[in-house]
Amino acid sequence: MGCSQNDYLIFLFDITLDPRREAGKDLEDDVVIIYNRVPKTASTSFTNIAYDLCGKNHYHVLHINTTKNNPVMSLQDQVRFVKNVTEWREMKPAFYHGHVSFLDFTKFGVKKKPIYINVIRDPIERLVSYYYFLRFGDDYRPGLRRRKQGDKKTFDECVSAGGSDCAPEKLWLQIPFFCGHYSECWNVGSQWALEQAKYNLVNEYMLVGVTEELEDFVMMLEAALPRFFKGATELYKTGKKSHLRKTSEKKPPTKESIAKLQQSTIWKMENDFYEFALEQFQFVRAHAVREKDGELYLLAQNFFYEKIYPKN
Known part of the structure; x- marks a missing residue:
């Protein structure tokens, strides 16, 4: 049985921390994973897997709900969040x-950092999905009224008219999410932000997948972190929730609209970051997964220990 997302509401920054630590606690029980999900990258589909597995695999899932979905925390909230994540023993192991944009825990003097994971998407496909989501919602909560509901203008019509909701500046999202809580990260078109995002992806994230190859991402997480994701691959393939959320009334953009967006420097930078992430993911996958007869399977352990001294 999974953990319902509606079981209870926890005010994340108002908890009472227990300073005591259980003697002999398993190291795996002290693990914290942070998935600072980028909007419209299949994040709800993936998170539903975590909710379905948390009861069976014995860990906690917590949604970080920020005011007005602001991805940047105040300094005082950063301190509270880091303290919660590292010291909230009753909620460990935790997902x-x-x-929320990437937060560097080392700045706050913690000894053990959380494990970061994420998923990103082709930048134009992500923007198109978000554009229609704001107008028509999705099949996850079909009755919920969205911010742009009633606006029937297609994405192509928006691009043709030079509308703000489809402007190249709206593509600038995945880079700042990975760049973090620095002011320069949110300066649209910043080359420094792009390089910092790449640095963080390689050095601070255990694994970053892509929406287009989500099953491979799930499979690799199950192999690397079975404490959390045991059973995730089968659930993704057969579960009702894993493919649940789909944006309604979405119309693919024309080649002309795509070409117009691709002329912008912002698209080139976001696409550069996406292709960088995709190459890294495919590199990691090539050393972990093989395909046979149309089915993917994980490679067995291919290292061992020898010449162990002193001999008993």
């Missing part, structure tokens, strides 16, 4: 998820 945190929310639309």
Whole structure:
């Protein structure tokens, strides 16, 4: 049985921390994963897997709900969050998820950092999905009224008219989410932000997948972190929730609209970051997964220990 997302509401920054630590506690029980999910990258589909597995695999799932979905925390909230994540013993092991930009825990003097994971998407496909999501919602909560509901203008019509909701500046999202809580990260078109995002992806994230190859991402997480993701691959393939959320009334953009967006420097930078992430993911996958007869399977352990001294 999974953990319902509606079981209870926890005010994340108002908890009472227990300073005591259980003697002999398993190291795996002290693990914290943070999934700072980028909007419209299949994040709800993936998070539903975590909710379905948390009861069976004995861990906690916590949604980081920020005011007005602001991905940047105040300094005082950063301190509270770091303290919660590292010291909230009753909630470990834990899987945190929310639309929050990367936060460097080392700045706050912690000894053990959380494990970061994420998923990104082709930047134009992500923007198109978000554009229609704001107008028509999705099949996850079909009755919920969205911010742009009633606006029937297609994405192509928006691009043709030079509308703000489809402007190249709206592509600038995945880079700042990985760049973090620095002011330069949110300066649209910043080359420094792009390089910092790449640095963080390689050095601070255990694994970053892509929406287009989500099953491979799930499979690799199950192999690397079975404490959390045992059973995830089968659930992804057969579960009702894993493919649940689909944006309604979405129309693919024309080649002309795509070409117009691709002329912008912002698209080139976001696409550069996406292709960098895709190459890294495919590199990691090539050393972990093989395909046979149309089925993927994980490679067995291919290292061992020898010449162990002193001999008993």
